[in-house]
Amino acid sequence: MKNSVIWICLLMSTFLFAQEKFSVSGTVKDKKNGETLLGATVYLKGTTIGAVTNEYGFYSLTAPSGTYTLVISFLGYQDITKEITLTVDQTVNFEIEEASTSLETVVIEAEESERVSIRKPQMSVSKLNAETIKQMPVVLGEVDVIKSIQMLPGVTNSGEGSAGFNVxxxxxxxxxxxLDEAIIYNTSHFFGFFSVFNADAIKDIKLYKGDIPAKFGGRISSVLDVRQKDGNSKNLEVNGGVGIISSRLAVEGPMFNKKGSFLVAGRTSYAHLFLPLIEELKDDKISFYDLNLKTNYEINENNRIYLSGYFGRDIFDISQFVKNRYGNASANLRWNHVFNEKLFSNLSLIYSKYDYRLVxxxxxxxxxxxxxxxxxxxDLRYYANDKIKLDFGVSGITYDFNPGEVKPTDPSSPINFRKLDQKRAFEAAAYISAEHQLTDKLTAQYGLRFSTFSRLGGQELSDYANDQPVVYNEEIGIYEEGEEIGTTNYGKSESIKTFANVEPRLGLSYQLNDKSSVKASYTRSVQYVHLLSNTVSVTPLDVWAPSGRYIQPQKSNQYAVGYYRNFNDKKYSLEVETYYKNVDNRIDYIDGSDLIGTNNIETEILNGEARAYGLEILFRKNKGKLKGWLAYTLSKSEQRAPGGNAGGPGINRGNWYNTPFDRTHDISITGSYDFSEKWKFSANFAYQTGRPVTYPNGQYEYEGLSIASYDARNANRLPAYHRLDLSATYTPTKNKNRRWQGEWVFGxxxxxxxxxxxxxSFTQDFDTGINEARRLSVFGSVIPSITYNFKF
Amino acid sequence: MTKNIKFTVFLALIITFISCDDKIDVDVPEAPPRLVIEASLDWKKGTAGNNQTIKLSTSTPFFDTTTNTSVIGASVRVTNNNSNAVYNFVDQNDGNYTITNFVPVLNDSYTLEVIYNGETYTATENLIPVTPIMNPTQSLEGGFDDEVLDVTIFFDDPADEENFYMVRIKEDTDLFAELETQSDEFTNGNVQEEFFEKERDDEDPEAEYNPGDTVNIRLFGISERYYNFISLLIEQYDSGGDPFSVTPAEIRGNCVNQTNEANYAFGYFRVTEFDEIDFTFQ
Structure with a gap:
């Protein structure tokens, strides 16, 4: 609380010293297709006054009265300048054009103009645009957002065929x-082989690995903010592609007399069309699809509405005995309103759903x-003056959890109908955050997020002896279910448990000179919902659970410092960051826990903690024919779960052990080379320390089988993971002026x-009875691919 | 939900479409040997159940194939806690300890005592009754693969109690048996079924069940604690660390070392009733 008093004083002081100043605001768009541009820099030449456009392309800046040259710059686009006379508040909208030759296109942008990025206090953030993502070589030619961010330092996953990512x-x-502000619960198709984001529908993505702005909350590791394209508001445009696995088609164009635009993008796999040709697979159906929609309408200069939606599915039917369907659905209705030159607002109503069905x-x-x-x-943004910008807002989320419902498929089934307890919860938050230029060199970003979470009633909950859902069996040294002594019934209007937390966020940037700066940040964040998963890889079957009587919210503190530098007229850049974070209340699963179909999850878990620290280095070449980056991460990630009130030493004897996401070394290199107008080559190389696993430390005979014995969790490691991917893009140039543009991508x-x-895996040979170790490689060979992309 | 565990196998199967699997050499840690108590007093329905065997052995390094693991010279005794009858097992000097006058009584509680190397291990269990196996049937359609034979057994679950089962199936030519567990959590009071099918191997037509093959099927009534123990053991044995498996852990049975707690024994002391059939595929 004391801190907030200081901040308010800081704010007040700047208000008091304000002189006569005026504001200029507006939007920045792409001239070609009318897409609003996020991250374009708008500044007054010869001053340090500048602004960066927000998610809706809006900017606002304030300066003392006078005549200025306004410069708008955005990497990959031509700078434009405009003389303005600031004697009144005014609105100036810009449309900027892509740099003339595509060879000049810059493939990665951290923060757009280094002029600002060096100074901006925001750290631990990476931004990739759709172009960059599309240029990376990928498995089977499927452009993949989730795979592309794994090339950044500090981001890994459990290898091919594992869903999600770890930050x-x-x-x-x-x-x-x-995805357009809607929570996406499952990011993968096909158990992690492909991501759910169709690159044709995506404008850009931003990944916050730390220093998470106060407007985001609810998760403690990272925020992946994916924005869909608004749709071309100038011309009808069609993009598409035909690949080995899937085909894509995106149509966009102006609507409502060019006062709005739309985008419809679809992607579907078609492997299932060929399965019937293979005798063994003729009964199988394996496919996925995505549908992205977006439309917007400009009511007037100050009001604009957006509607966006996403629907994706995975379908797996294995020779009639397993039928599996799952996917996300989301919709978002937004209203942008500009109150005046200094106050921008956005109201969103968002729905999202993830469902899973298995027959x-x-x-x-x-x-x-x-x-x-x-x-x-x-959400509101107030451009208070040239030194201070304020973000503030409120949000409320209602959750409905249906952890499982079992039905018999026909009357002769031995299965009884059963429904696990439906759970409801409400999460509310309010935040305020300021970006404050304290001196010429020192800039701060400080904010507070206040969040509450209520697990709502309307159900019975089990009570346990001594309030212990898990107890330690001293005699045989294992954790077991606690003794149920009754139930408590909670009415629909009652709250089972309520949590409230204050989450301070602080970032500082000190500019050493015009080429380099140092930054530091502290982020406290709280997570109220948890994915229950005790397997190495997250599976689509895993269910989410709210915090409540027995599950505490996860709380994390992250501290980071970094050094940033541009070389050679921004041709090269270097980012070095180091971080430490600890997480309280990370749930851990007792040995032999069974989560699927378990109503009382509290009987399978212990309350644990986690900690992680590391050093990340990112060296980029931003310009020229050869572009790309080298990322290196040195890190450690551990967890432990002492017995606590349940008694006993805890999981893994209460000792710290490696999380499955611990990678000591992680090297990623990605590069693209513009060989000629026709040919472009790209390559990725990744090297990672092997994933922590538990190997057997002995065997014994029981029931005639050789049974492996195990000791400490995750004390061993798989062999190191490394991989090289290559791709070549061929763009025929003979029909350069034709409307139809195509390109071939070979990978x-x-x-x-x-x-x-x-x-x-450690198994016993079925014929000889001898123990053996078997390696499962998801891709045991080179995977070639060919894709044709087109545009008209 | 034992079949849910199988679901993870399907996931693995899907991955198998494009993946490859090979045998490799791995260095694994080596723990010092530990006593293994396989004390399974199983009473076949309709028999006297007087003959029982308890096996004692030691654990070895994981890839070891040479060590003789038989434990000789231990003292093995079982007490019926309801009648106080004491049964002393005789050392056969090959790791087996046998008795010919054991008297099983349904639902009675029994305590095992093993004294080995001056340390005393004890465990207590109840003799769990079981419902009989009804009409086993064979079909092509029943299992995962519609082109190979499978066999399904049925048994009637009592509605008024929680029940746990273990099914063991072994073809006469198999090196080892296959184990499955079931609880009536989702199926209480219904006719239970459990099917068995062997995977097809295009190079070996004998791999699957064929007409004329005989399988021995046993259905055991087991305690909830044994169910937890053996389910975990089976799961870890089957998955052995595949990507959708739970992190493997030490599996603790019910045999407690009273002398030195840390030196506990592997294995389990179970007392069960079982029903058995031999089924020949037509």
Whole structure:
């Protein structure tokens, strides 16, 4: 609280010293297609006064009265300048044009103009635009947002065929993944082979690995903010592609007399069309699809509404005995309102849902689970003066958890109908945050987020002896379910448990000179919902659970410092960051825990903690024919769960152990080379320390089987993971002026056919009875691909 | 939900479409040997159940194939806690300890005592009754693969109690048996079923069940604690660390070392009733 008093004083002081000043505001758009541009820099030449456009392309800046040259710059676009005379507040909108030759296109932007990025206090953030993502070589030619961010320092996952991603040693459920502000619960198709984001529908993505702005909350590791394109407001445009796995088509164009635009993008796999040709797979159906929609309408200069939606599905039917359907659905209705030159607002009503269905015909079982939420939020940005910008807002999220419903598929089924307890919760938050230029060299970003979470009633909950859902069996040294002594019934209007937390966020930037700066940040964040998963890889079957009587909210503190520098007229840049974070209340699963179909999850878990620290280096070449970056991460990620009130030493004897996301070394290199107008080449190389696993330390005979014995969790490691991917893009140039533009992309994934171990399993040979270790490699060979992309 | 565990196998199967699997050499840690108590007093329905065997052995390094693991010279005794009858098992000097006058009584509580190397291990269990196996049937359609034979057994679950089952199936030519567990959590009071099918191997037509093959099927009534123990053991045995498996852990049975707690034994002391059939595919 004391801190907030100081901040208010800081704010007040600047207000008091304000002189006669005027504001200029407006939007910055792409001249070609009318897309609003996020991150374009608008500044007054010869001053340090500048602003960066927000998610809706809006900027506002304030300066003492006078005549200035306003400069708008955005990497990959031509700078434009405009003389303005500031004697009144005014609105100036800009449309900027892409730099004339595509060879000049810059493939990565951290923060747009280095002039600002060096100074801006925001750190631990990476921005990639759709172009960059599309240029990376990918598996089977499927452009993949989630795979592309894994080339950044501090981001990993458990290898091919594992869903989600891990940021700075955190779990996959600790990432807040937003698609046009809607929460996406499952980021993968096909168990992690492909991501759910169709690159044709995406404008850009921003990944916050730390220093998370106060407007975001609810997850403790990272925020992946994915924004869909608004749609071309000038001309009708069609983009598409035909690949080995899927085909894509995106149509966009102006609407409502050019007062708005639309985008419809679809992607579908078509492997299932060929499965019938293979005798063994003729009964199988394996496919996925995505549908992205967006439309917007400009009511007038100060009001604009947006509607966006996403629907995706995975379908797996394996020879009639397993039917599996799952996917996300989301919708978002937004209203942008500009109150005046200094105050911008956005109101959003968002719905998202993830559902999962499994039908197992051979036991006549039909399993359904889902999570739904509605989110209403109001965000405002106040451009107070040339030194201070304020962000503030409120949000409320209602959650509906359906952890599972079992139905018999026909009357002869041995399965009884059963529904696990439906759970409801409400999460509310309010925040205020300021970006404050304290001196010429020192800039701060400080904010507070206040969040509350209520687990709502309307159900019975089990009570346990001594309030212990898990107890330690001293005699045989294992954790067991506590003794249920009754139930408490909570009415619909009652709250089972309410939490409230204050989450301070602070970032500082000190500019050493015009080329380099140092930054520091502190982020406290709280996570109220948890994905229950005790397997190495997150699976689509895993269910979410709210905090409540027995599950505490996860709380994390992250401290980071960094050094940033541009070289050679911004041709090269270097970012070095180091971080430490600790997480309280990270739930851990007792040995032998069974989560699926378990109503009382509290009987399977202990309350633990986690910590992670590391050093990240990112060296980029931003210009020229050869572009790309080298990322290196040295890190550690551990967790432990002492017995606490349940008694006993805890999981893994209460000792710290490696999380499955611990990677000591992680090297990623990605580059693209513009060979000629026709040919462009790209390559990725990734090297990672092997994933922590638990190997057997002995065997014994029981029931005639050789049983492996195990000791400490995750004390061993798989062999190191490394891989090289190559791709070449051929753009025919003979019909340069034709409307139809096409390109061929040839790819080689895993170019030197490394057999990376997805897992090593220890089994007994069925014929000889001898124990052996078997390596499962998801891709045991080179995976070639060819894709044709077109545009007209 | 035992079949849910199987679901993870399906996931692995899907991955198998494009993946490859090979045998490799791995260095694994080596723990010092530990006593293994396989004390399974299983009473076949309709028999006297007087003959029982308890096996004692030691654990070895994971890839070891040479060590003789039989434990000789231990003292093995079982007490019926309801009648106080004491049964002393005789050392056969090959790791087996046998008795010919054991008297099983349904639902009675029994305590095992093993004294080995001056340390005393004890465990207590109840003799759990079981419902009989009804009409086993064979079909092509029942299992995962519609082109190979499968066999399904049925048994009637009592509605008024929580029940736990273990099914063991072994073809006469198999090196080892296959184990499955079931609880009536989702199926209480219904006719339970459990099917078995062997995976097809295009190079070996004998791999799957064929007409004329005989399988031995046993259905055990087990305690909830044994259910937890053996389910975890089976799961870890089957998955052995695949990507969708739970992190493997030490599996603790019910045999407690009273002398030195840290030196506990592997294995379990179970007392069960079982029903058995031999089924020949037509």
């Amino acid at each position: 700075r040693g955190g779990a996959a459920d600790q990432n807040l993944v937003l 197992l015909d051979f036991i006549q079982l039909d399993w359904v689970s889902d999570i739904k939420n509605f989110n209403l939020k109001y 080689l994934y895993n170019a030197y056919a490394r057999r990376n171990a997805a897992s090593i």
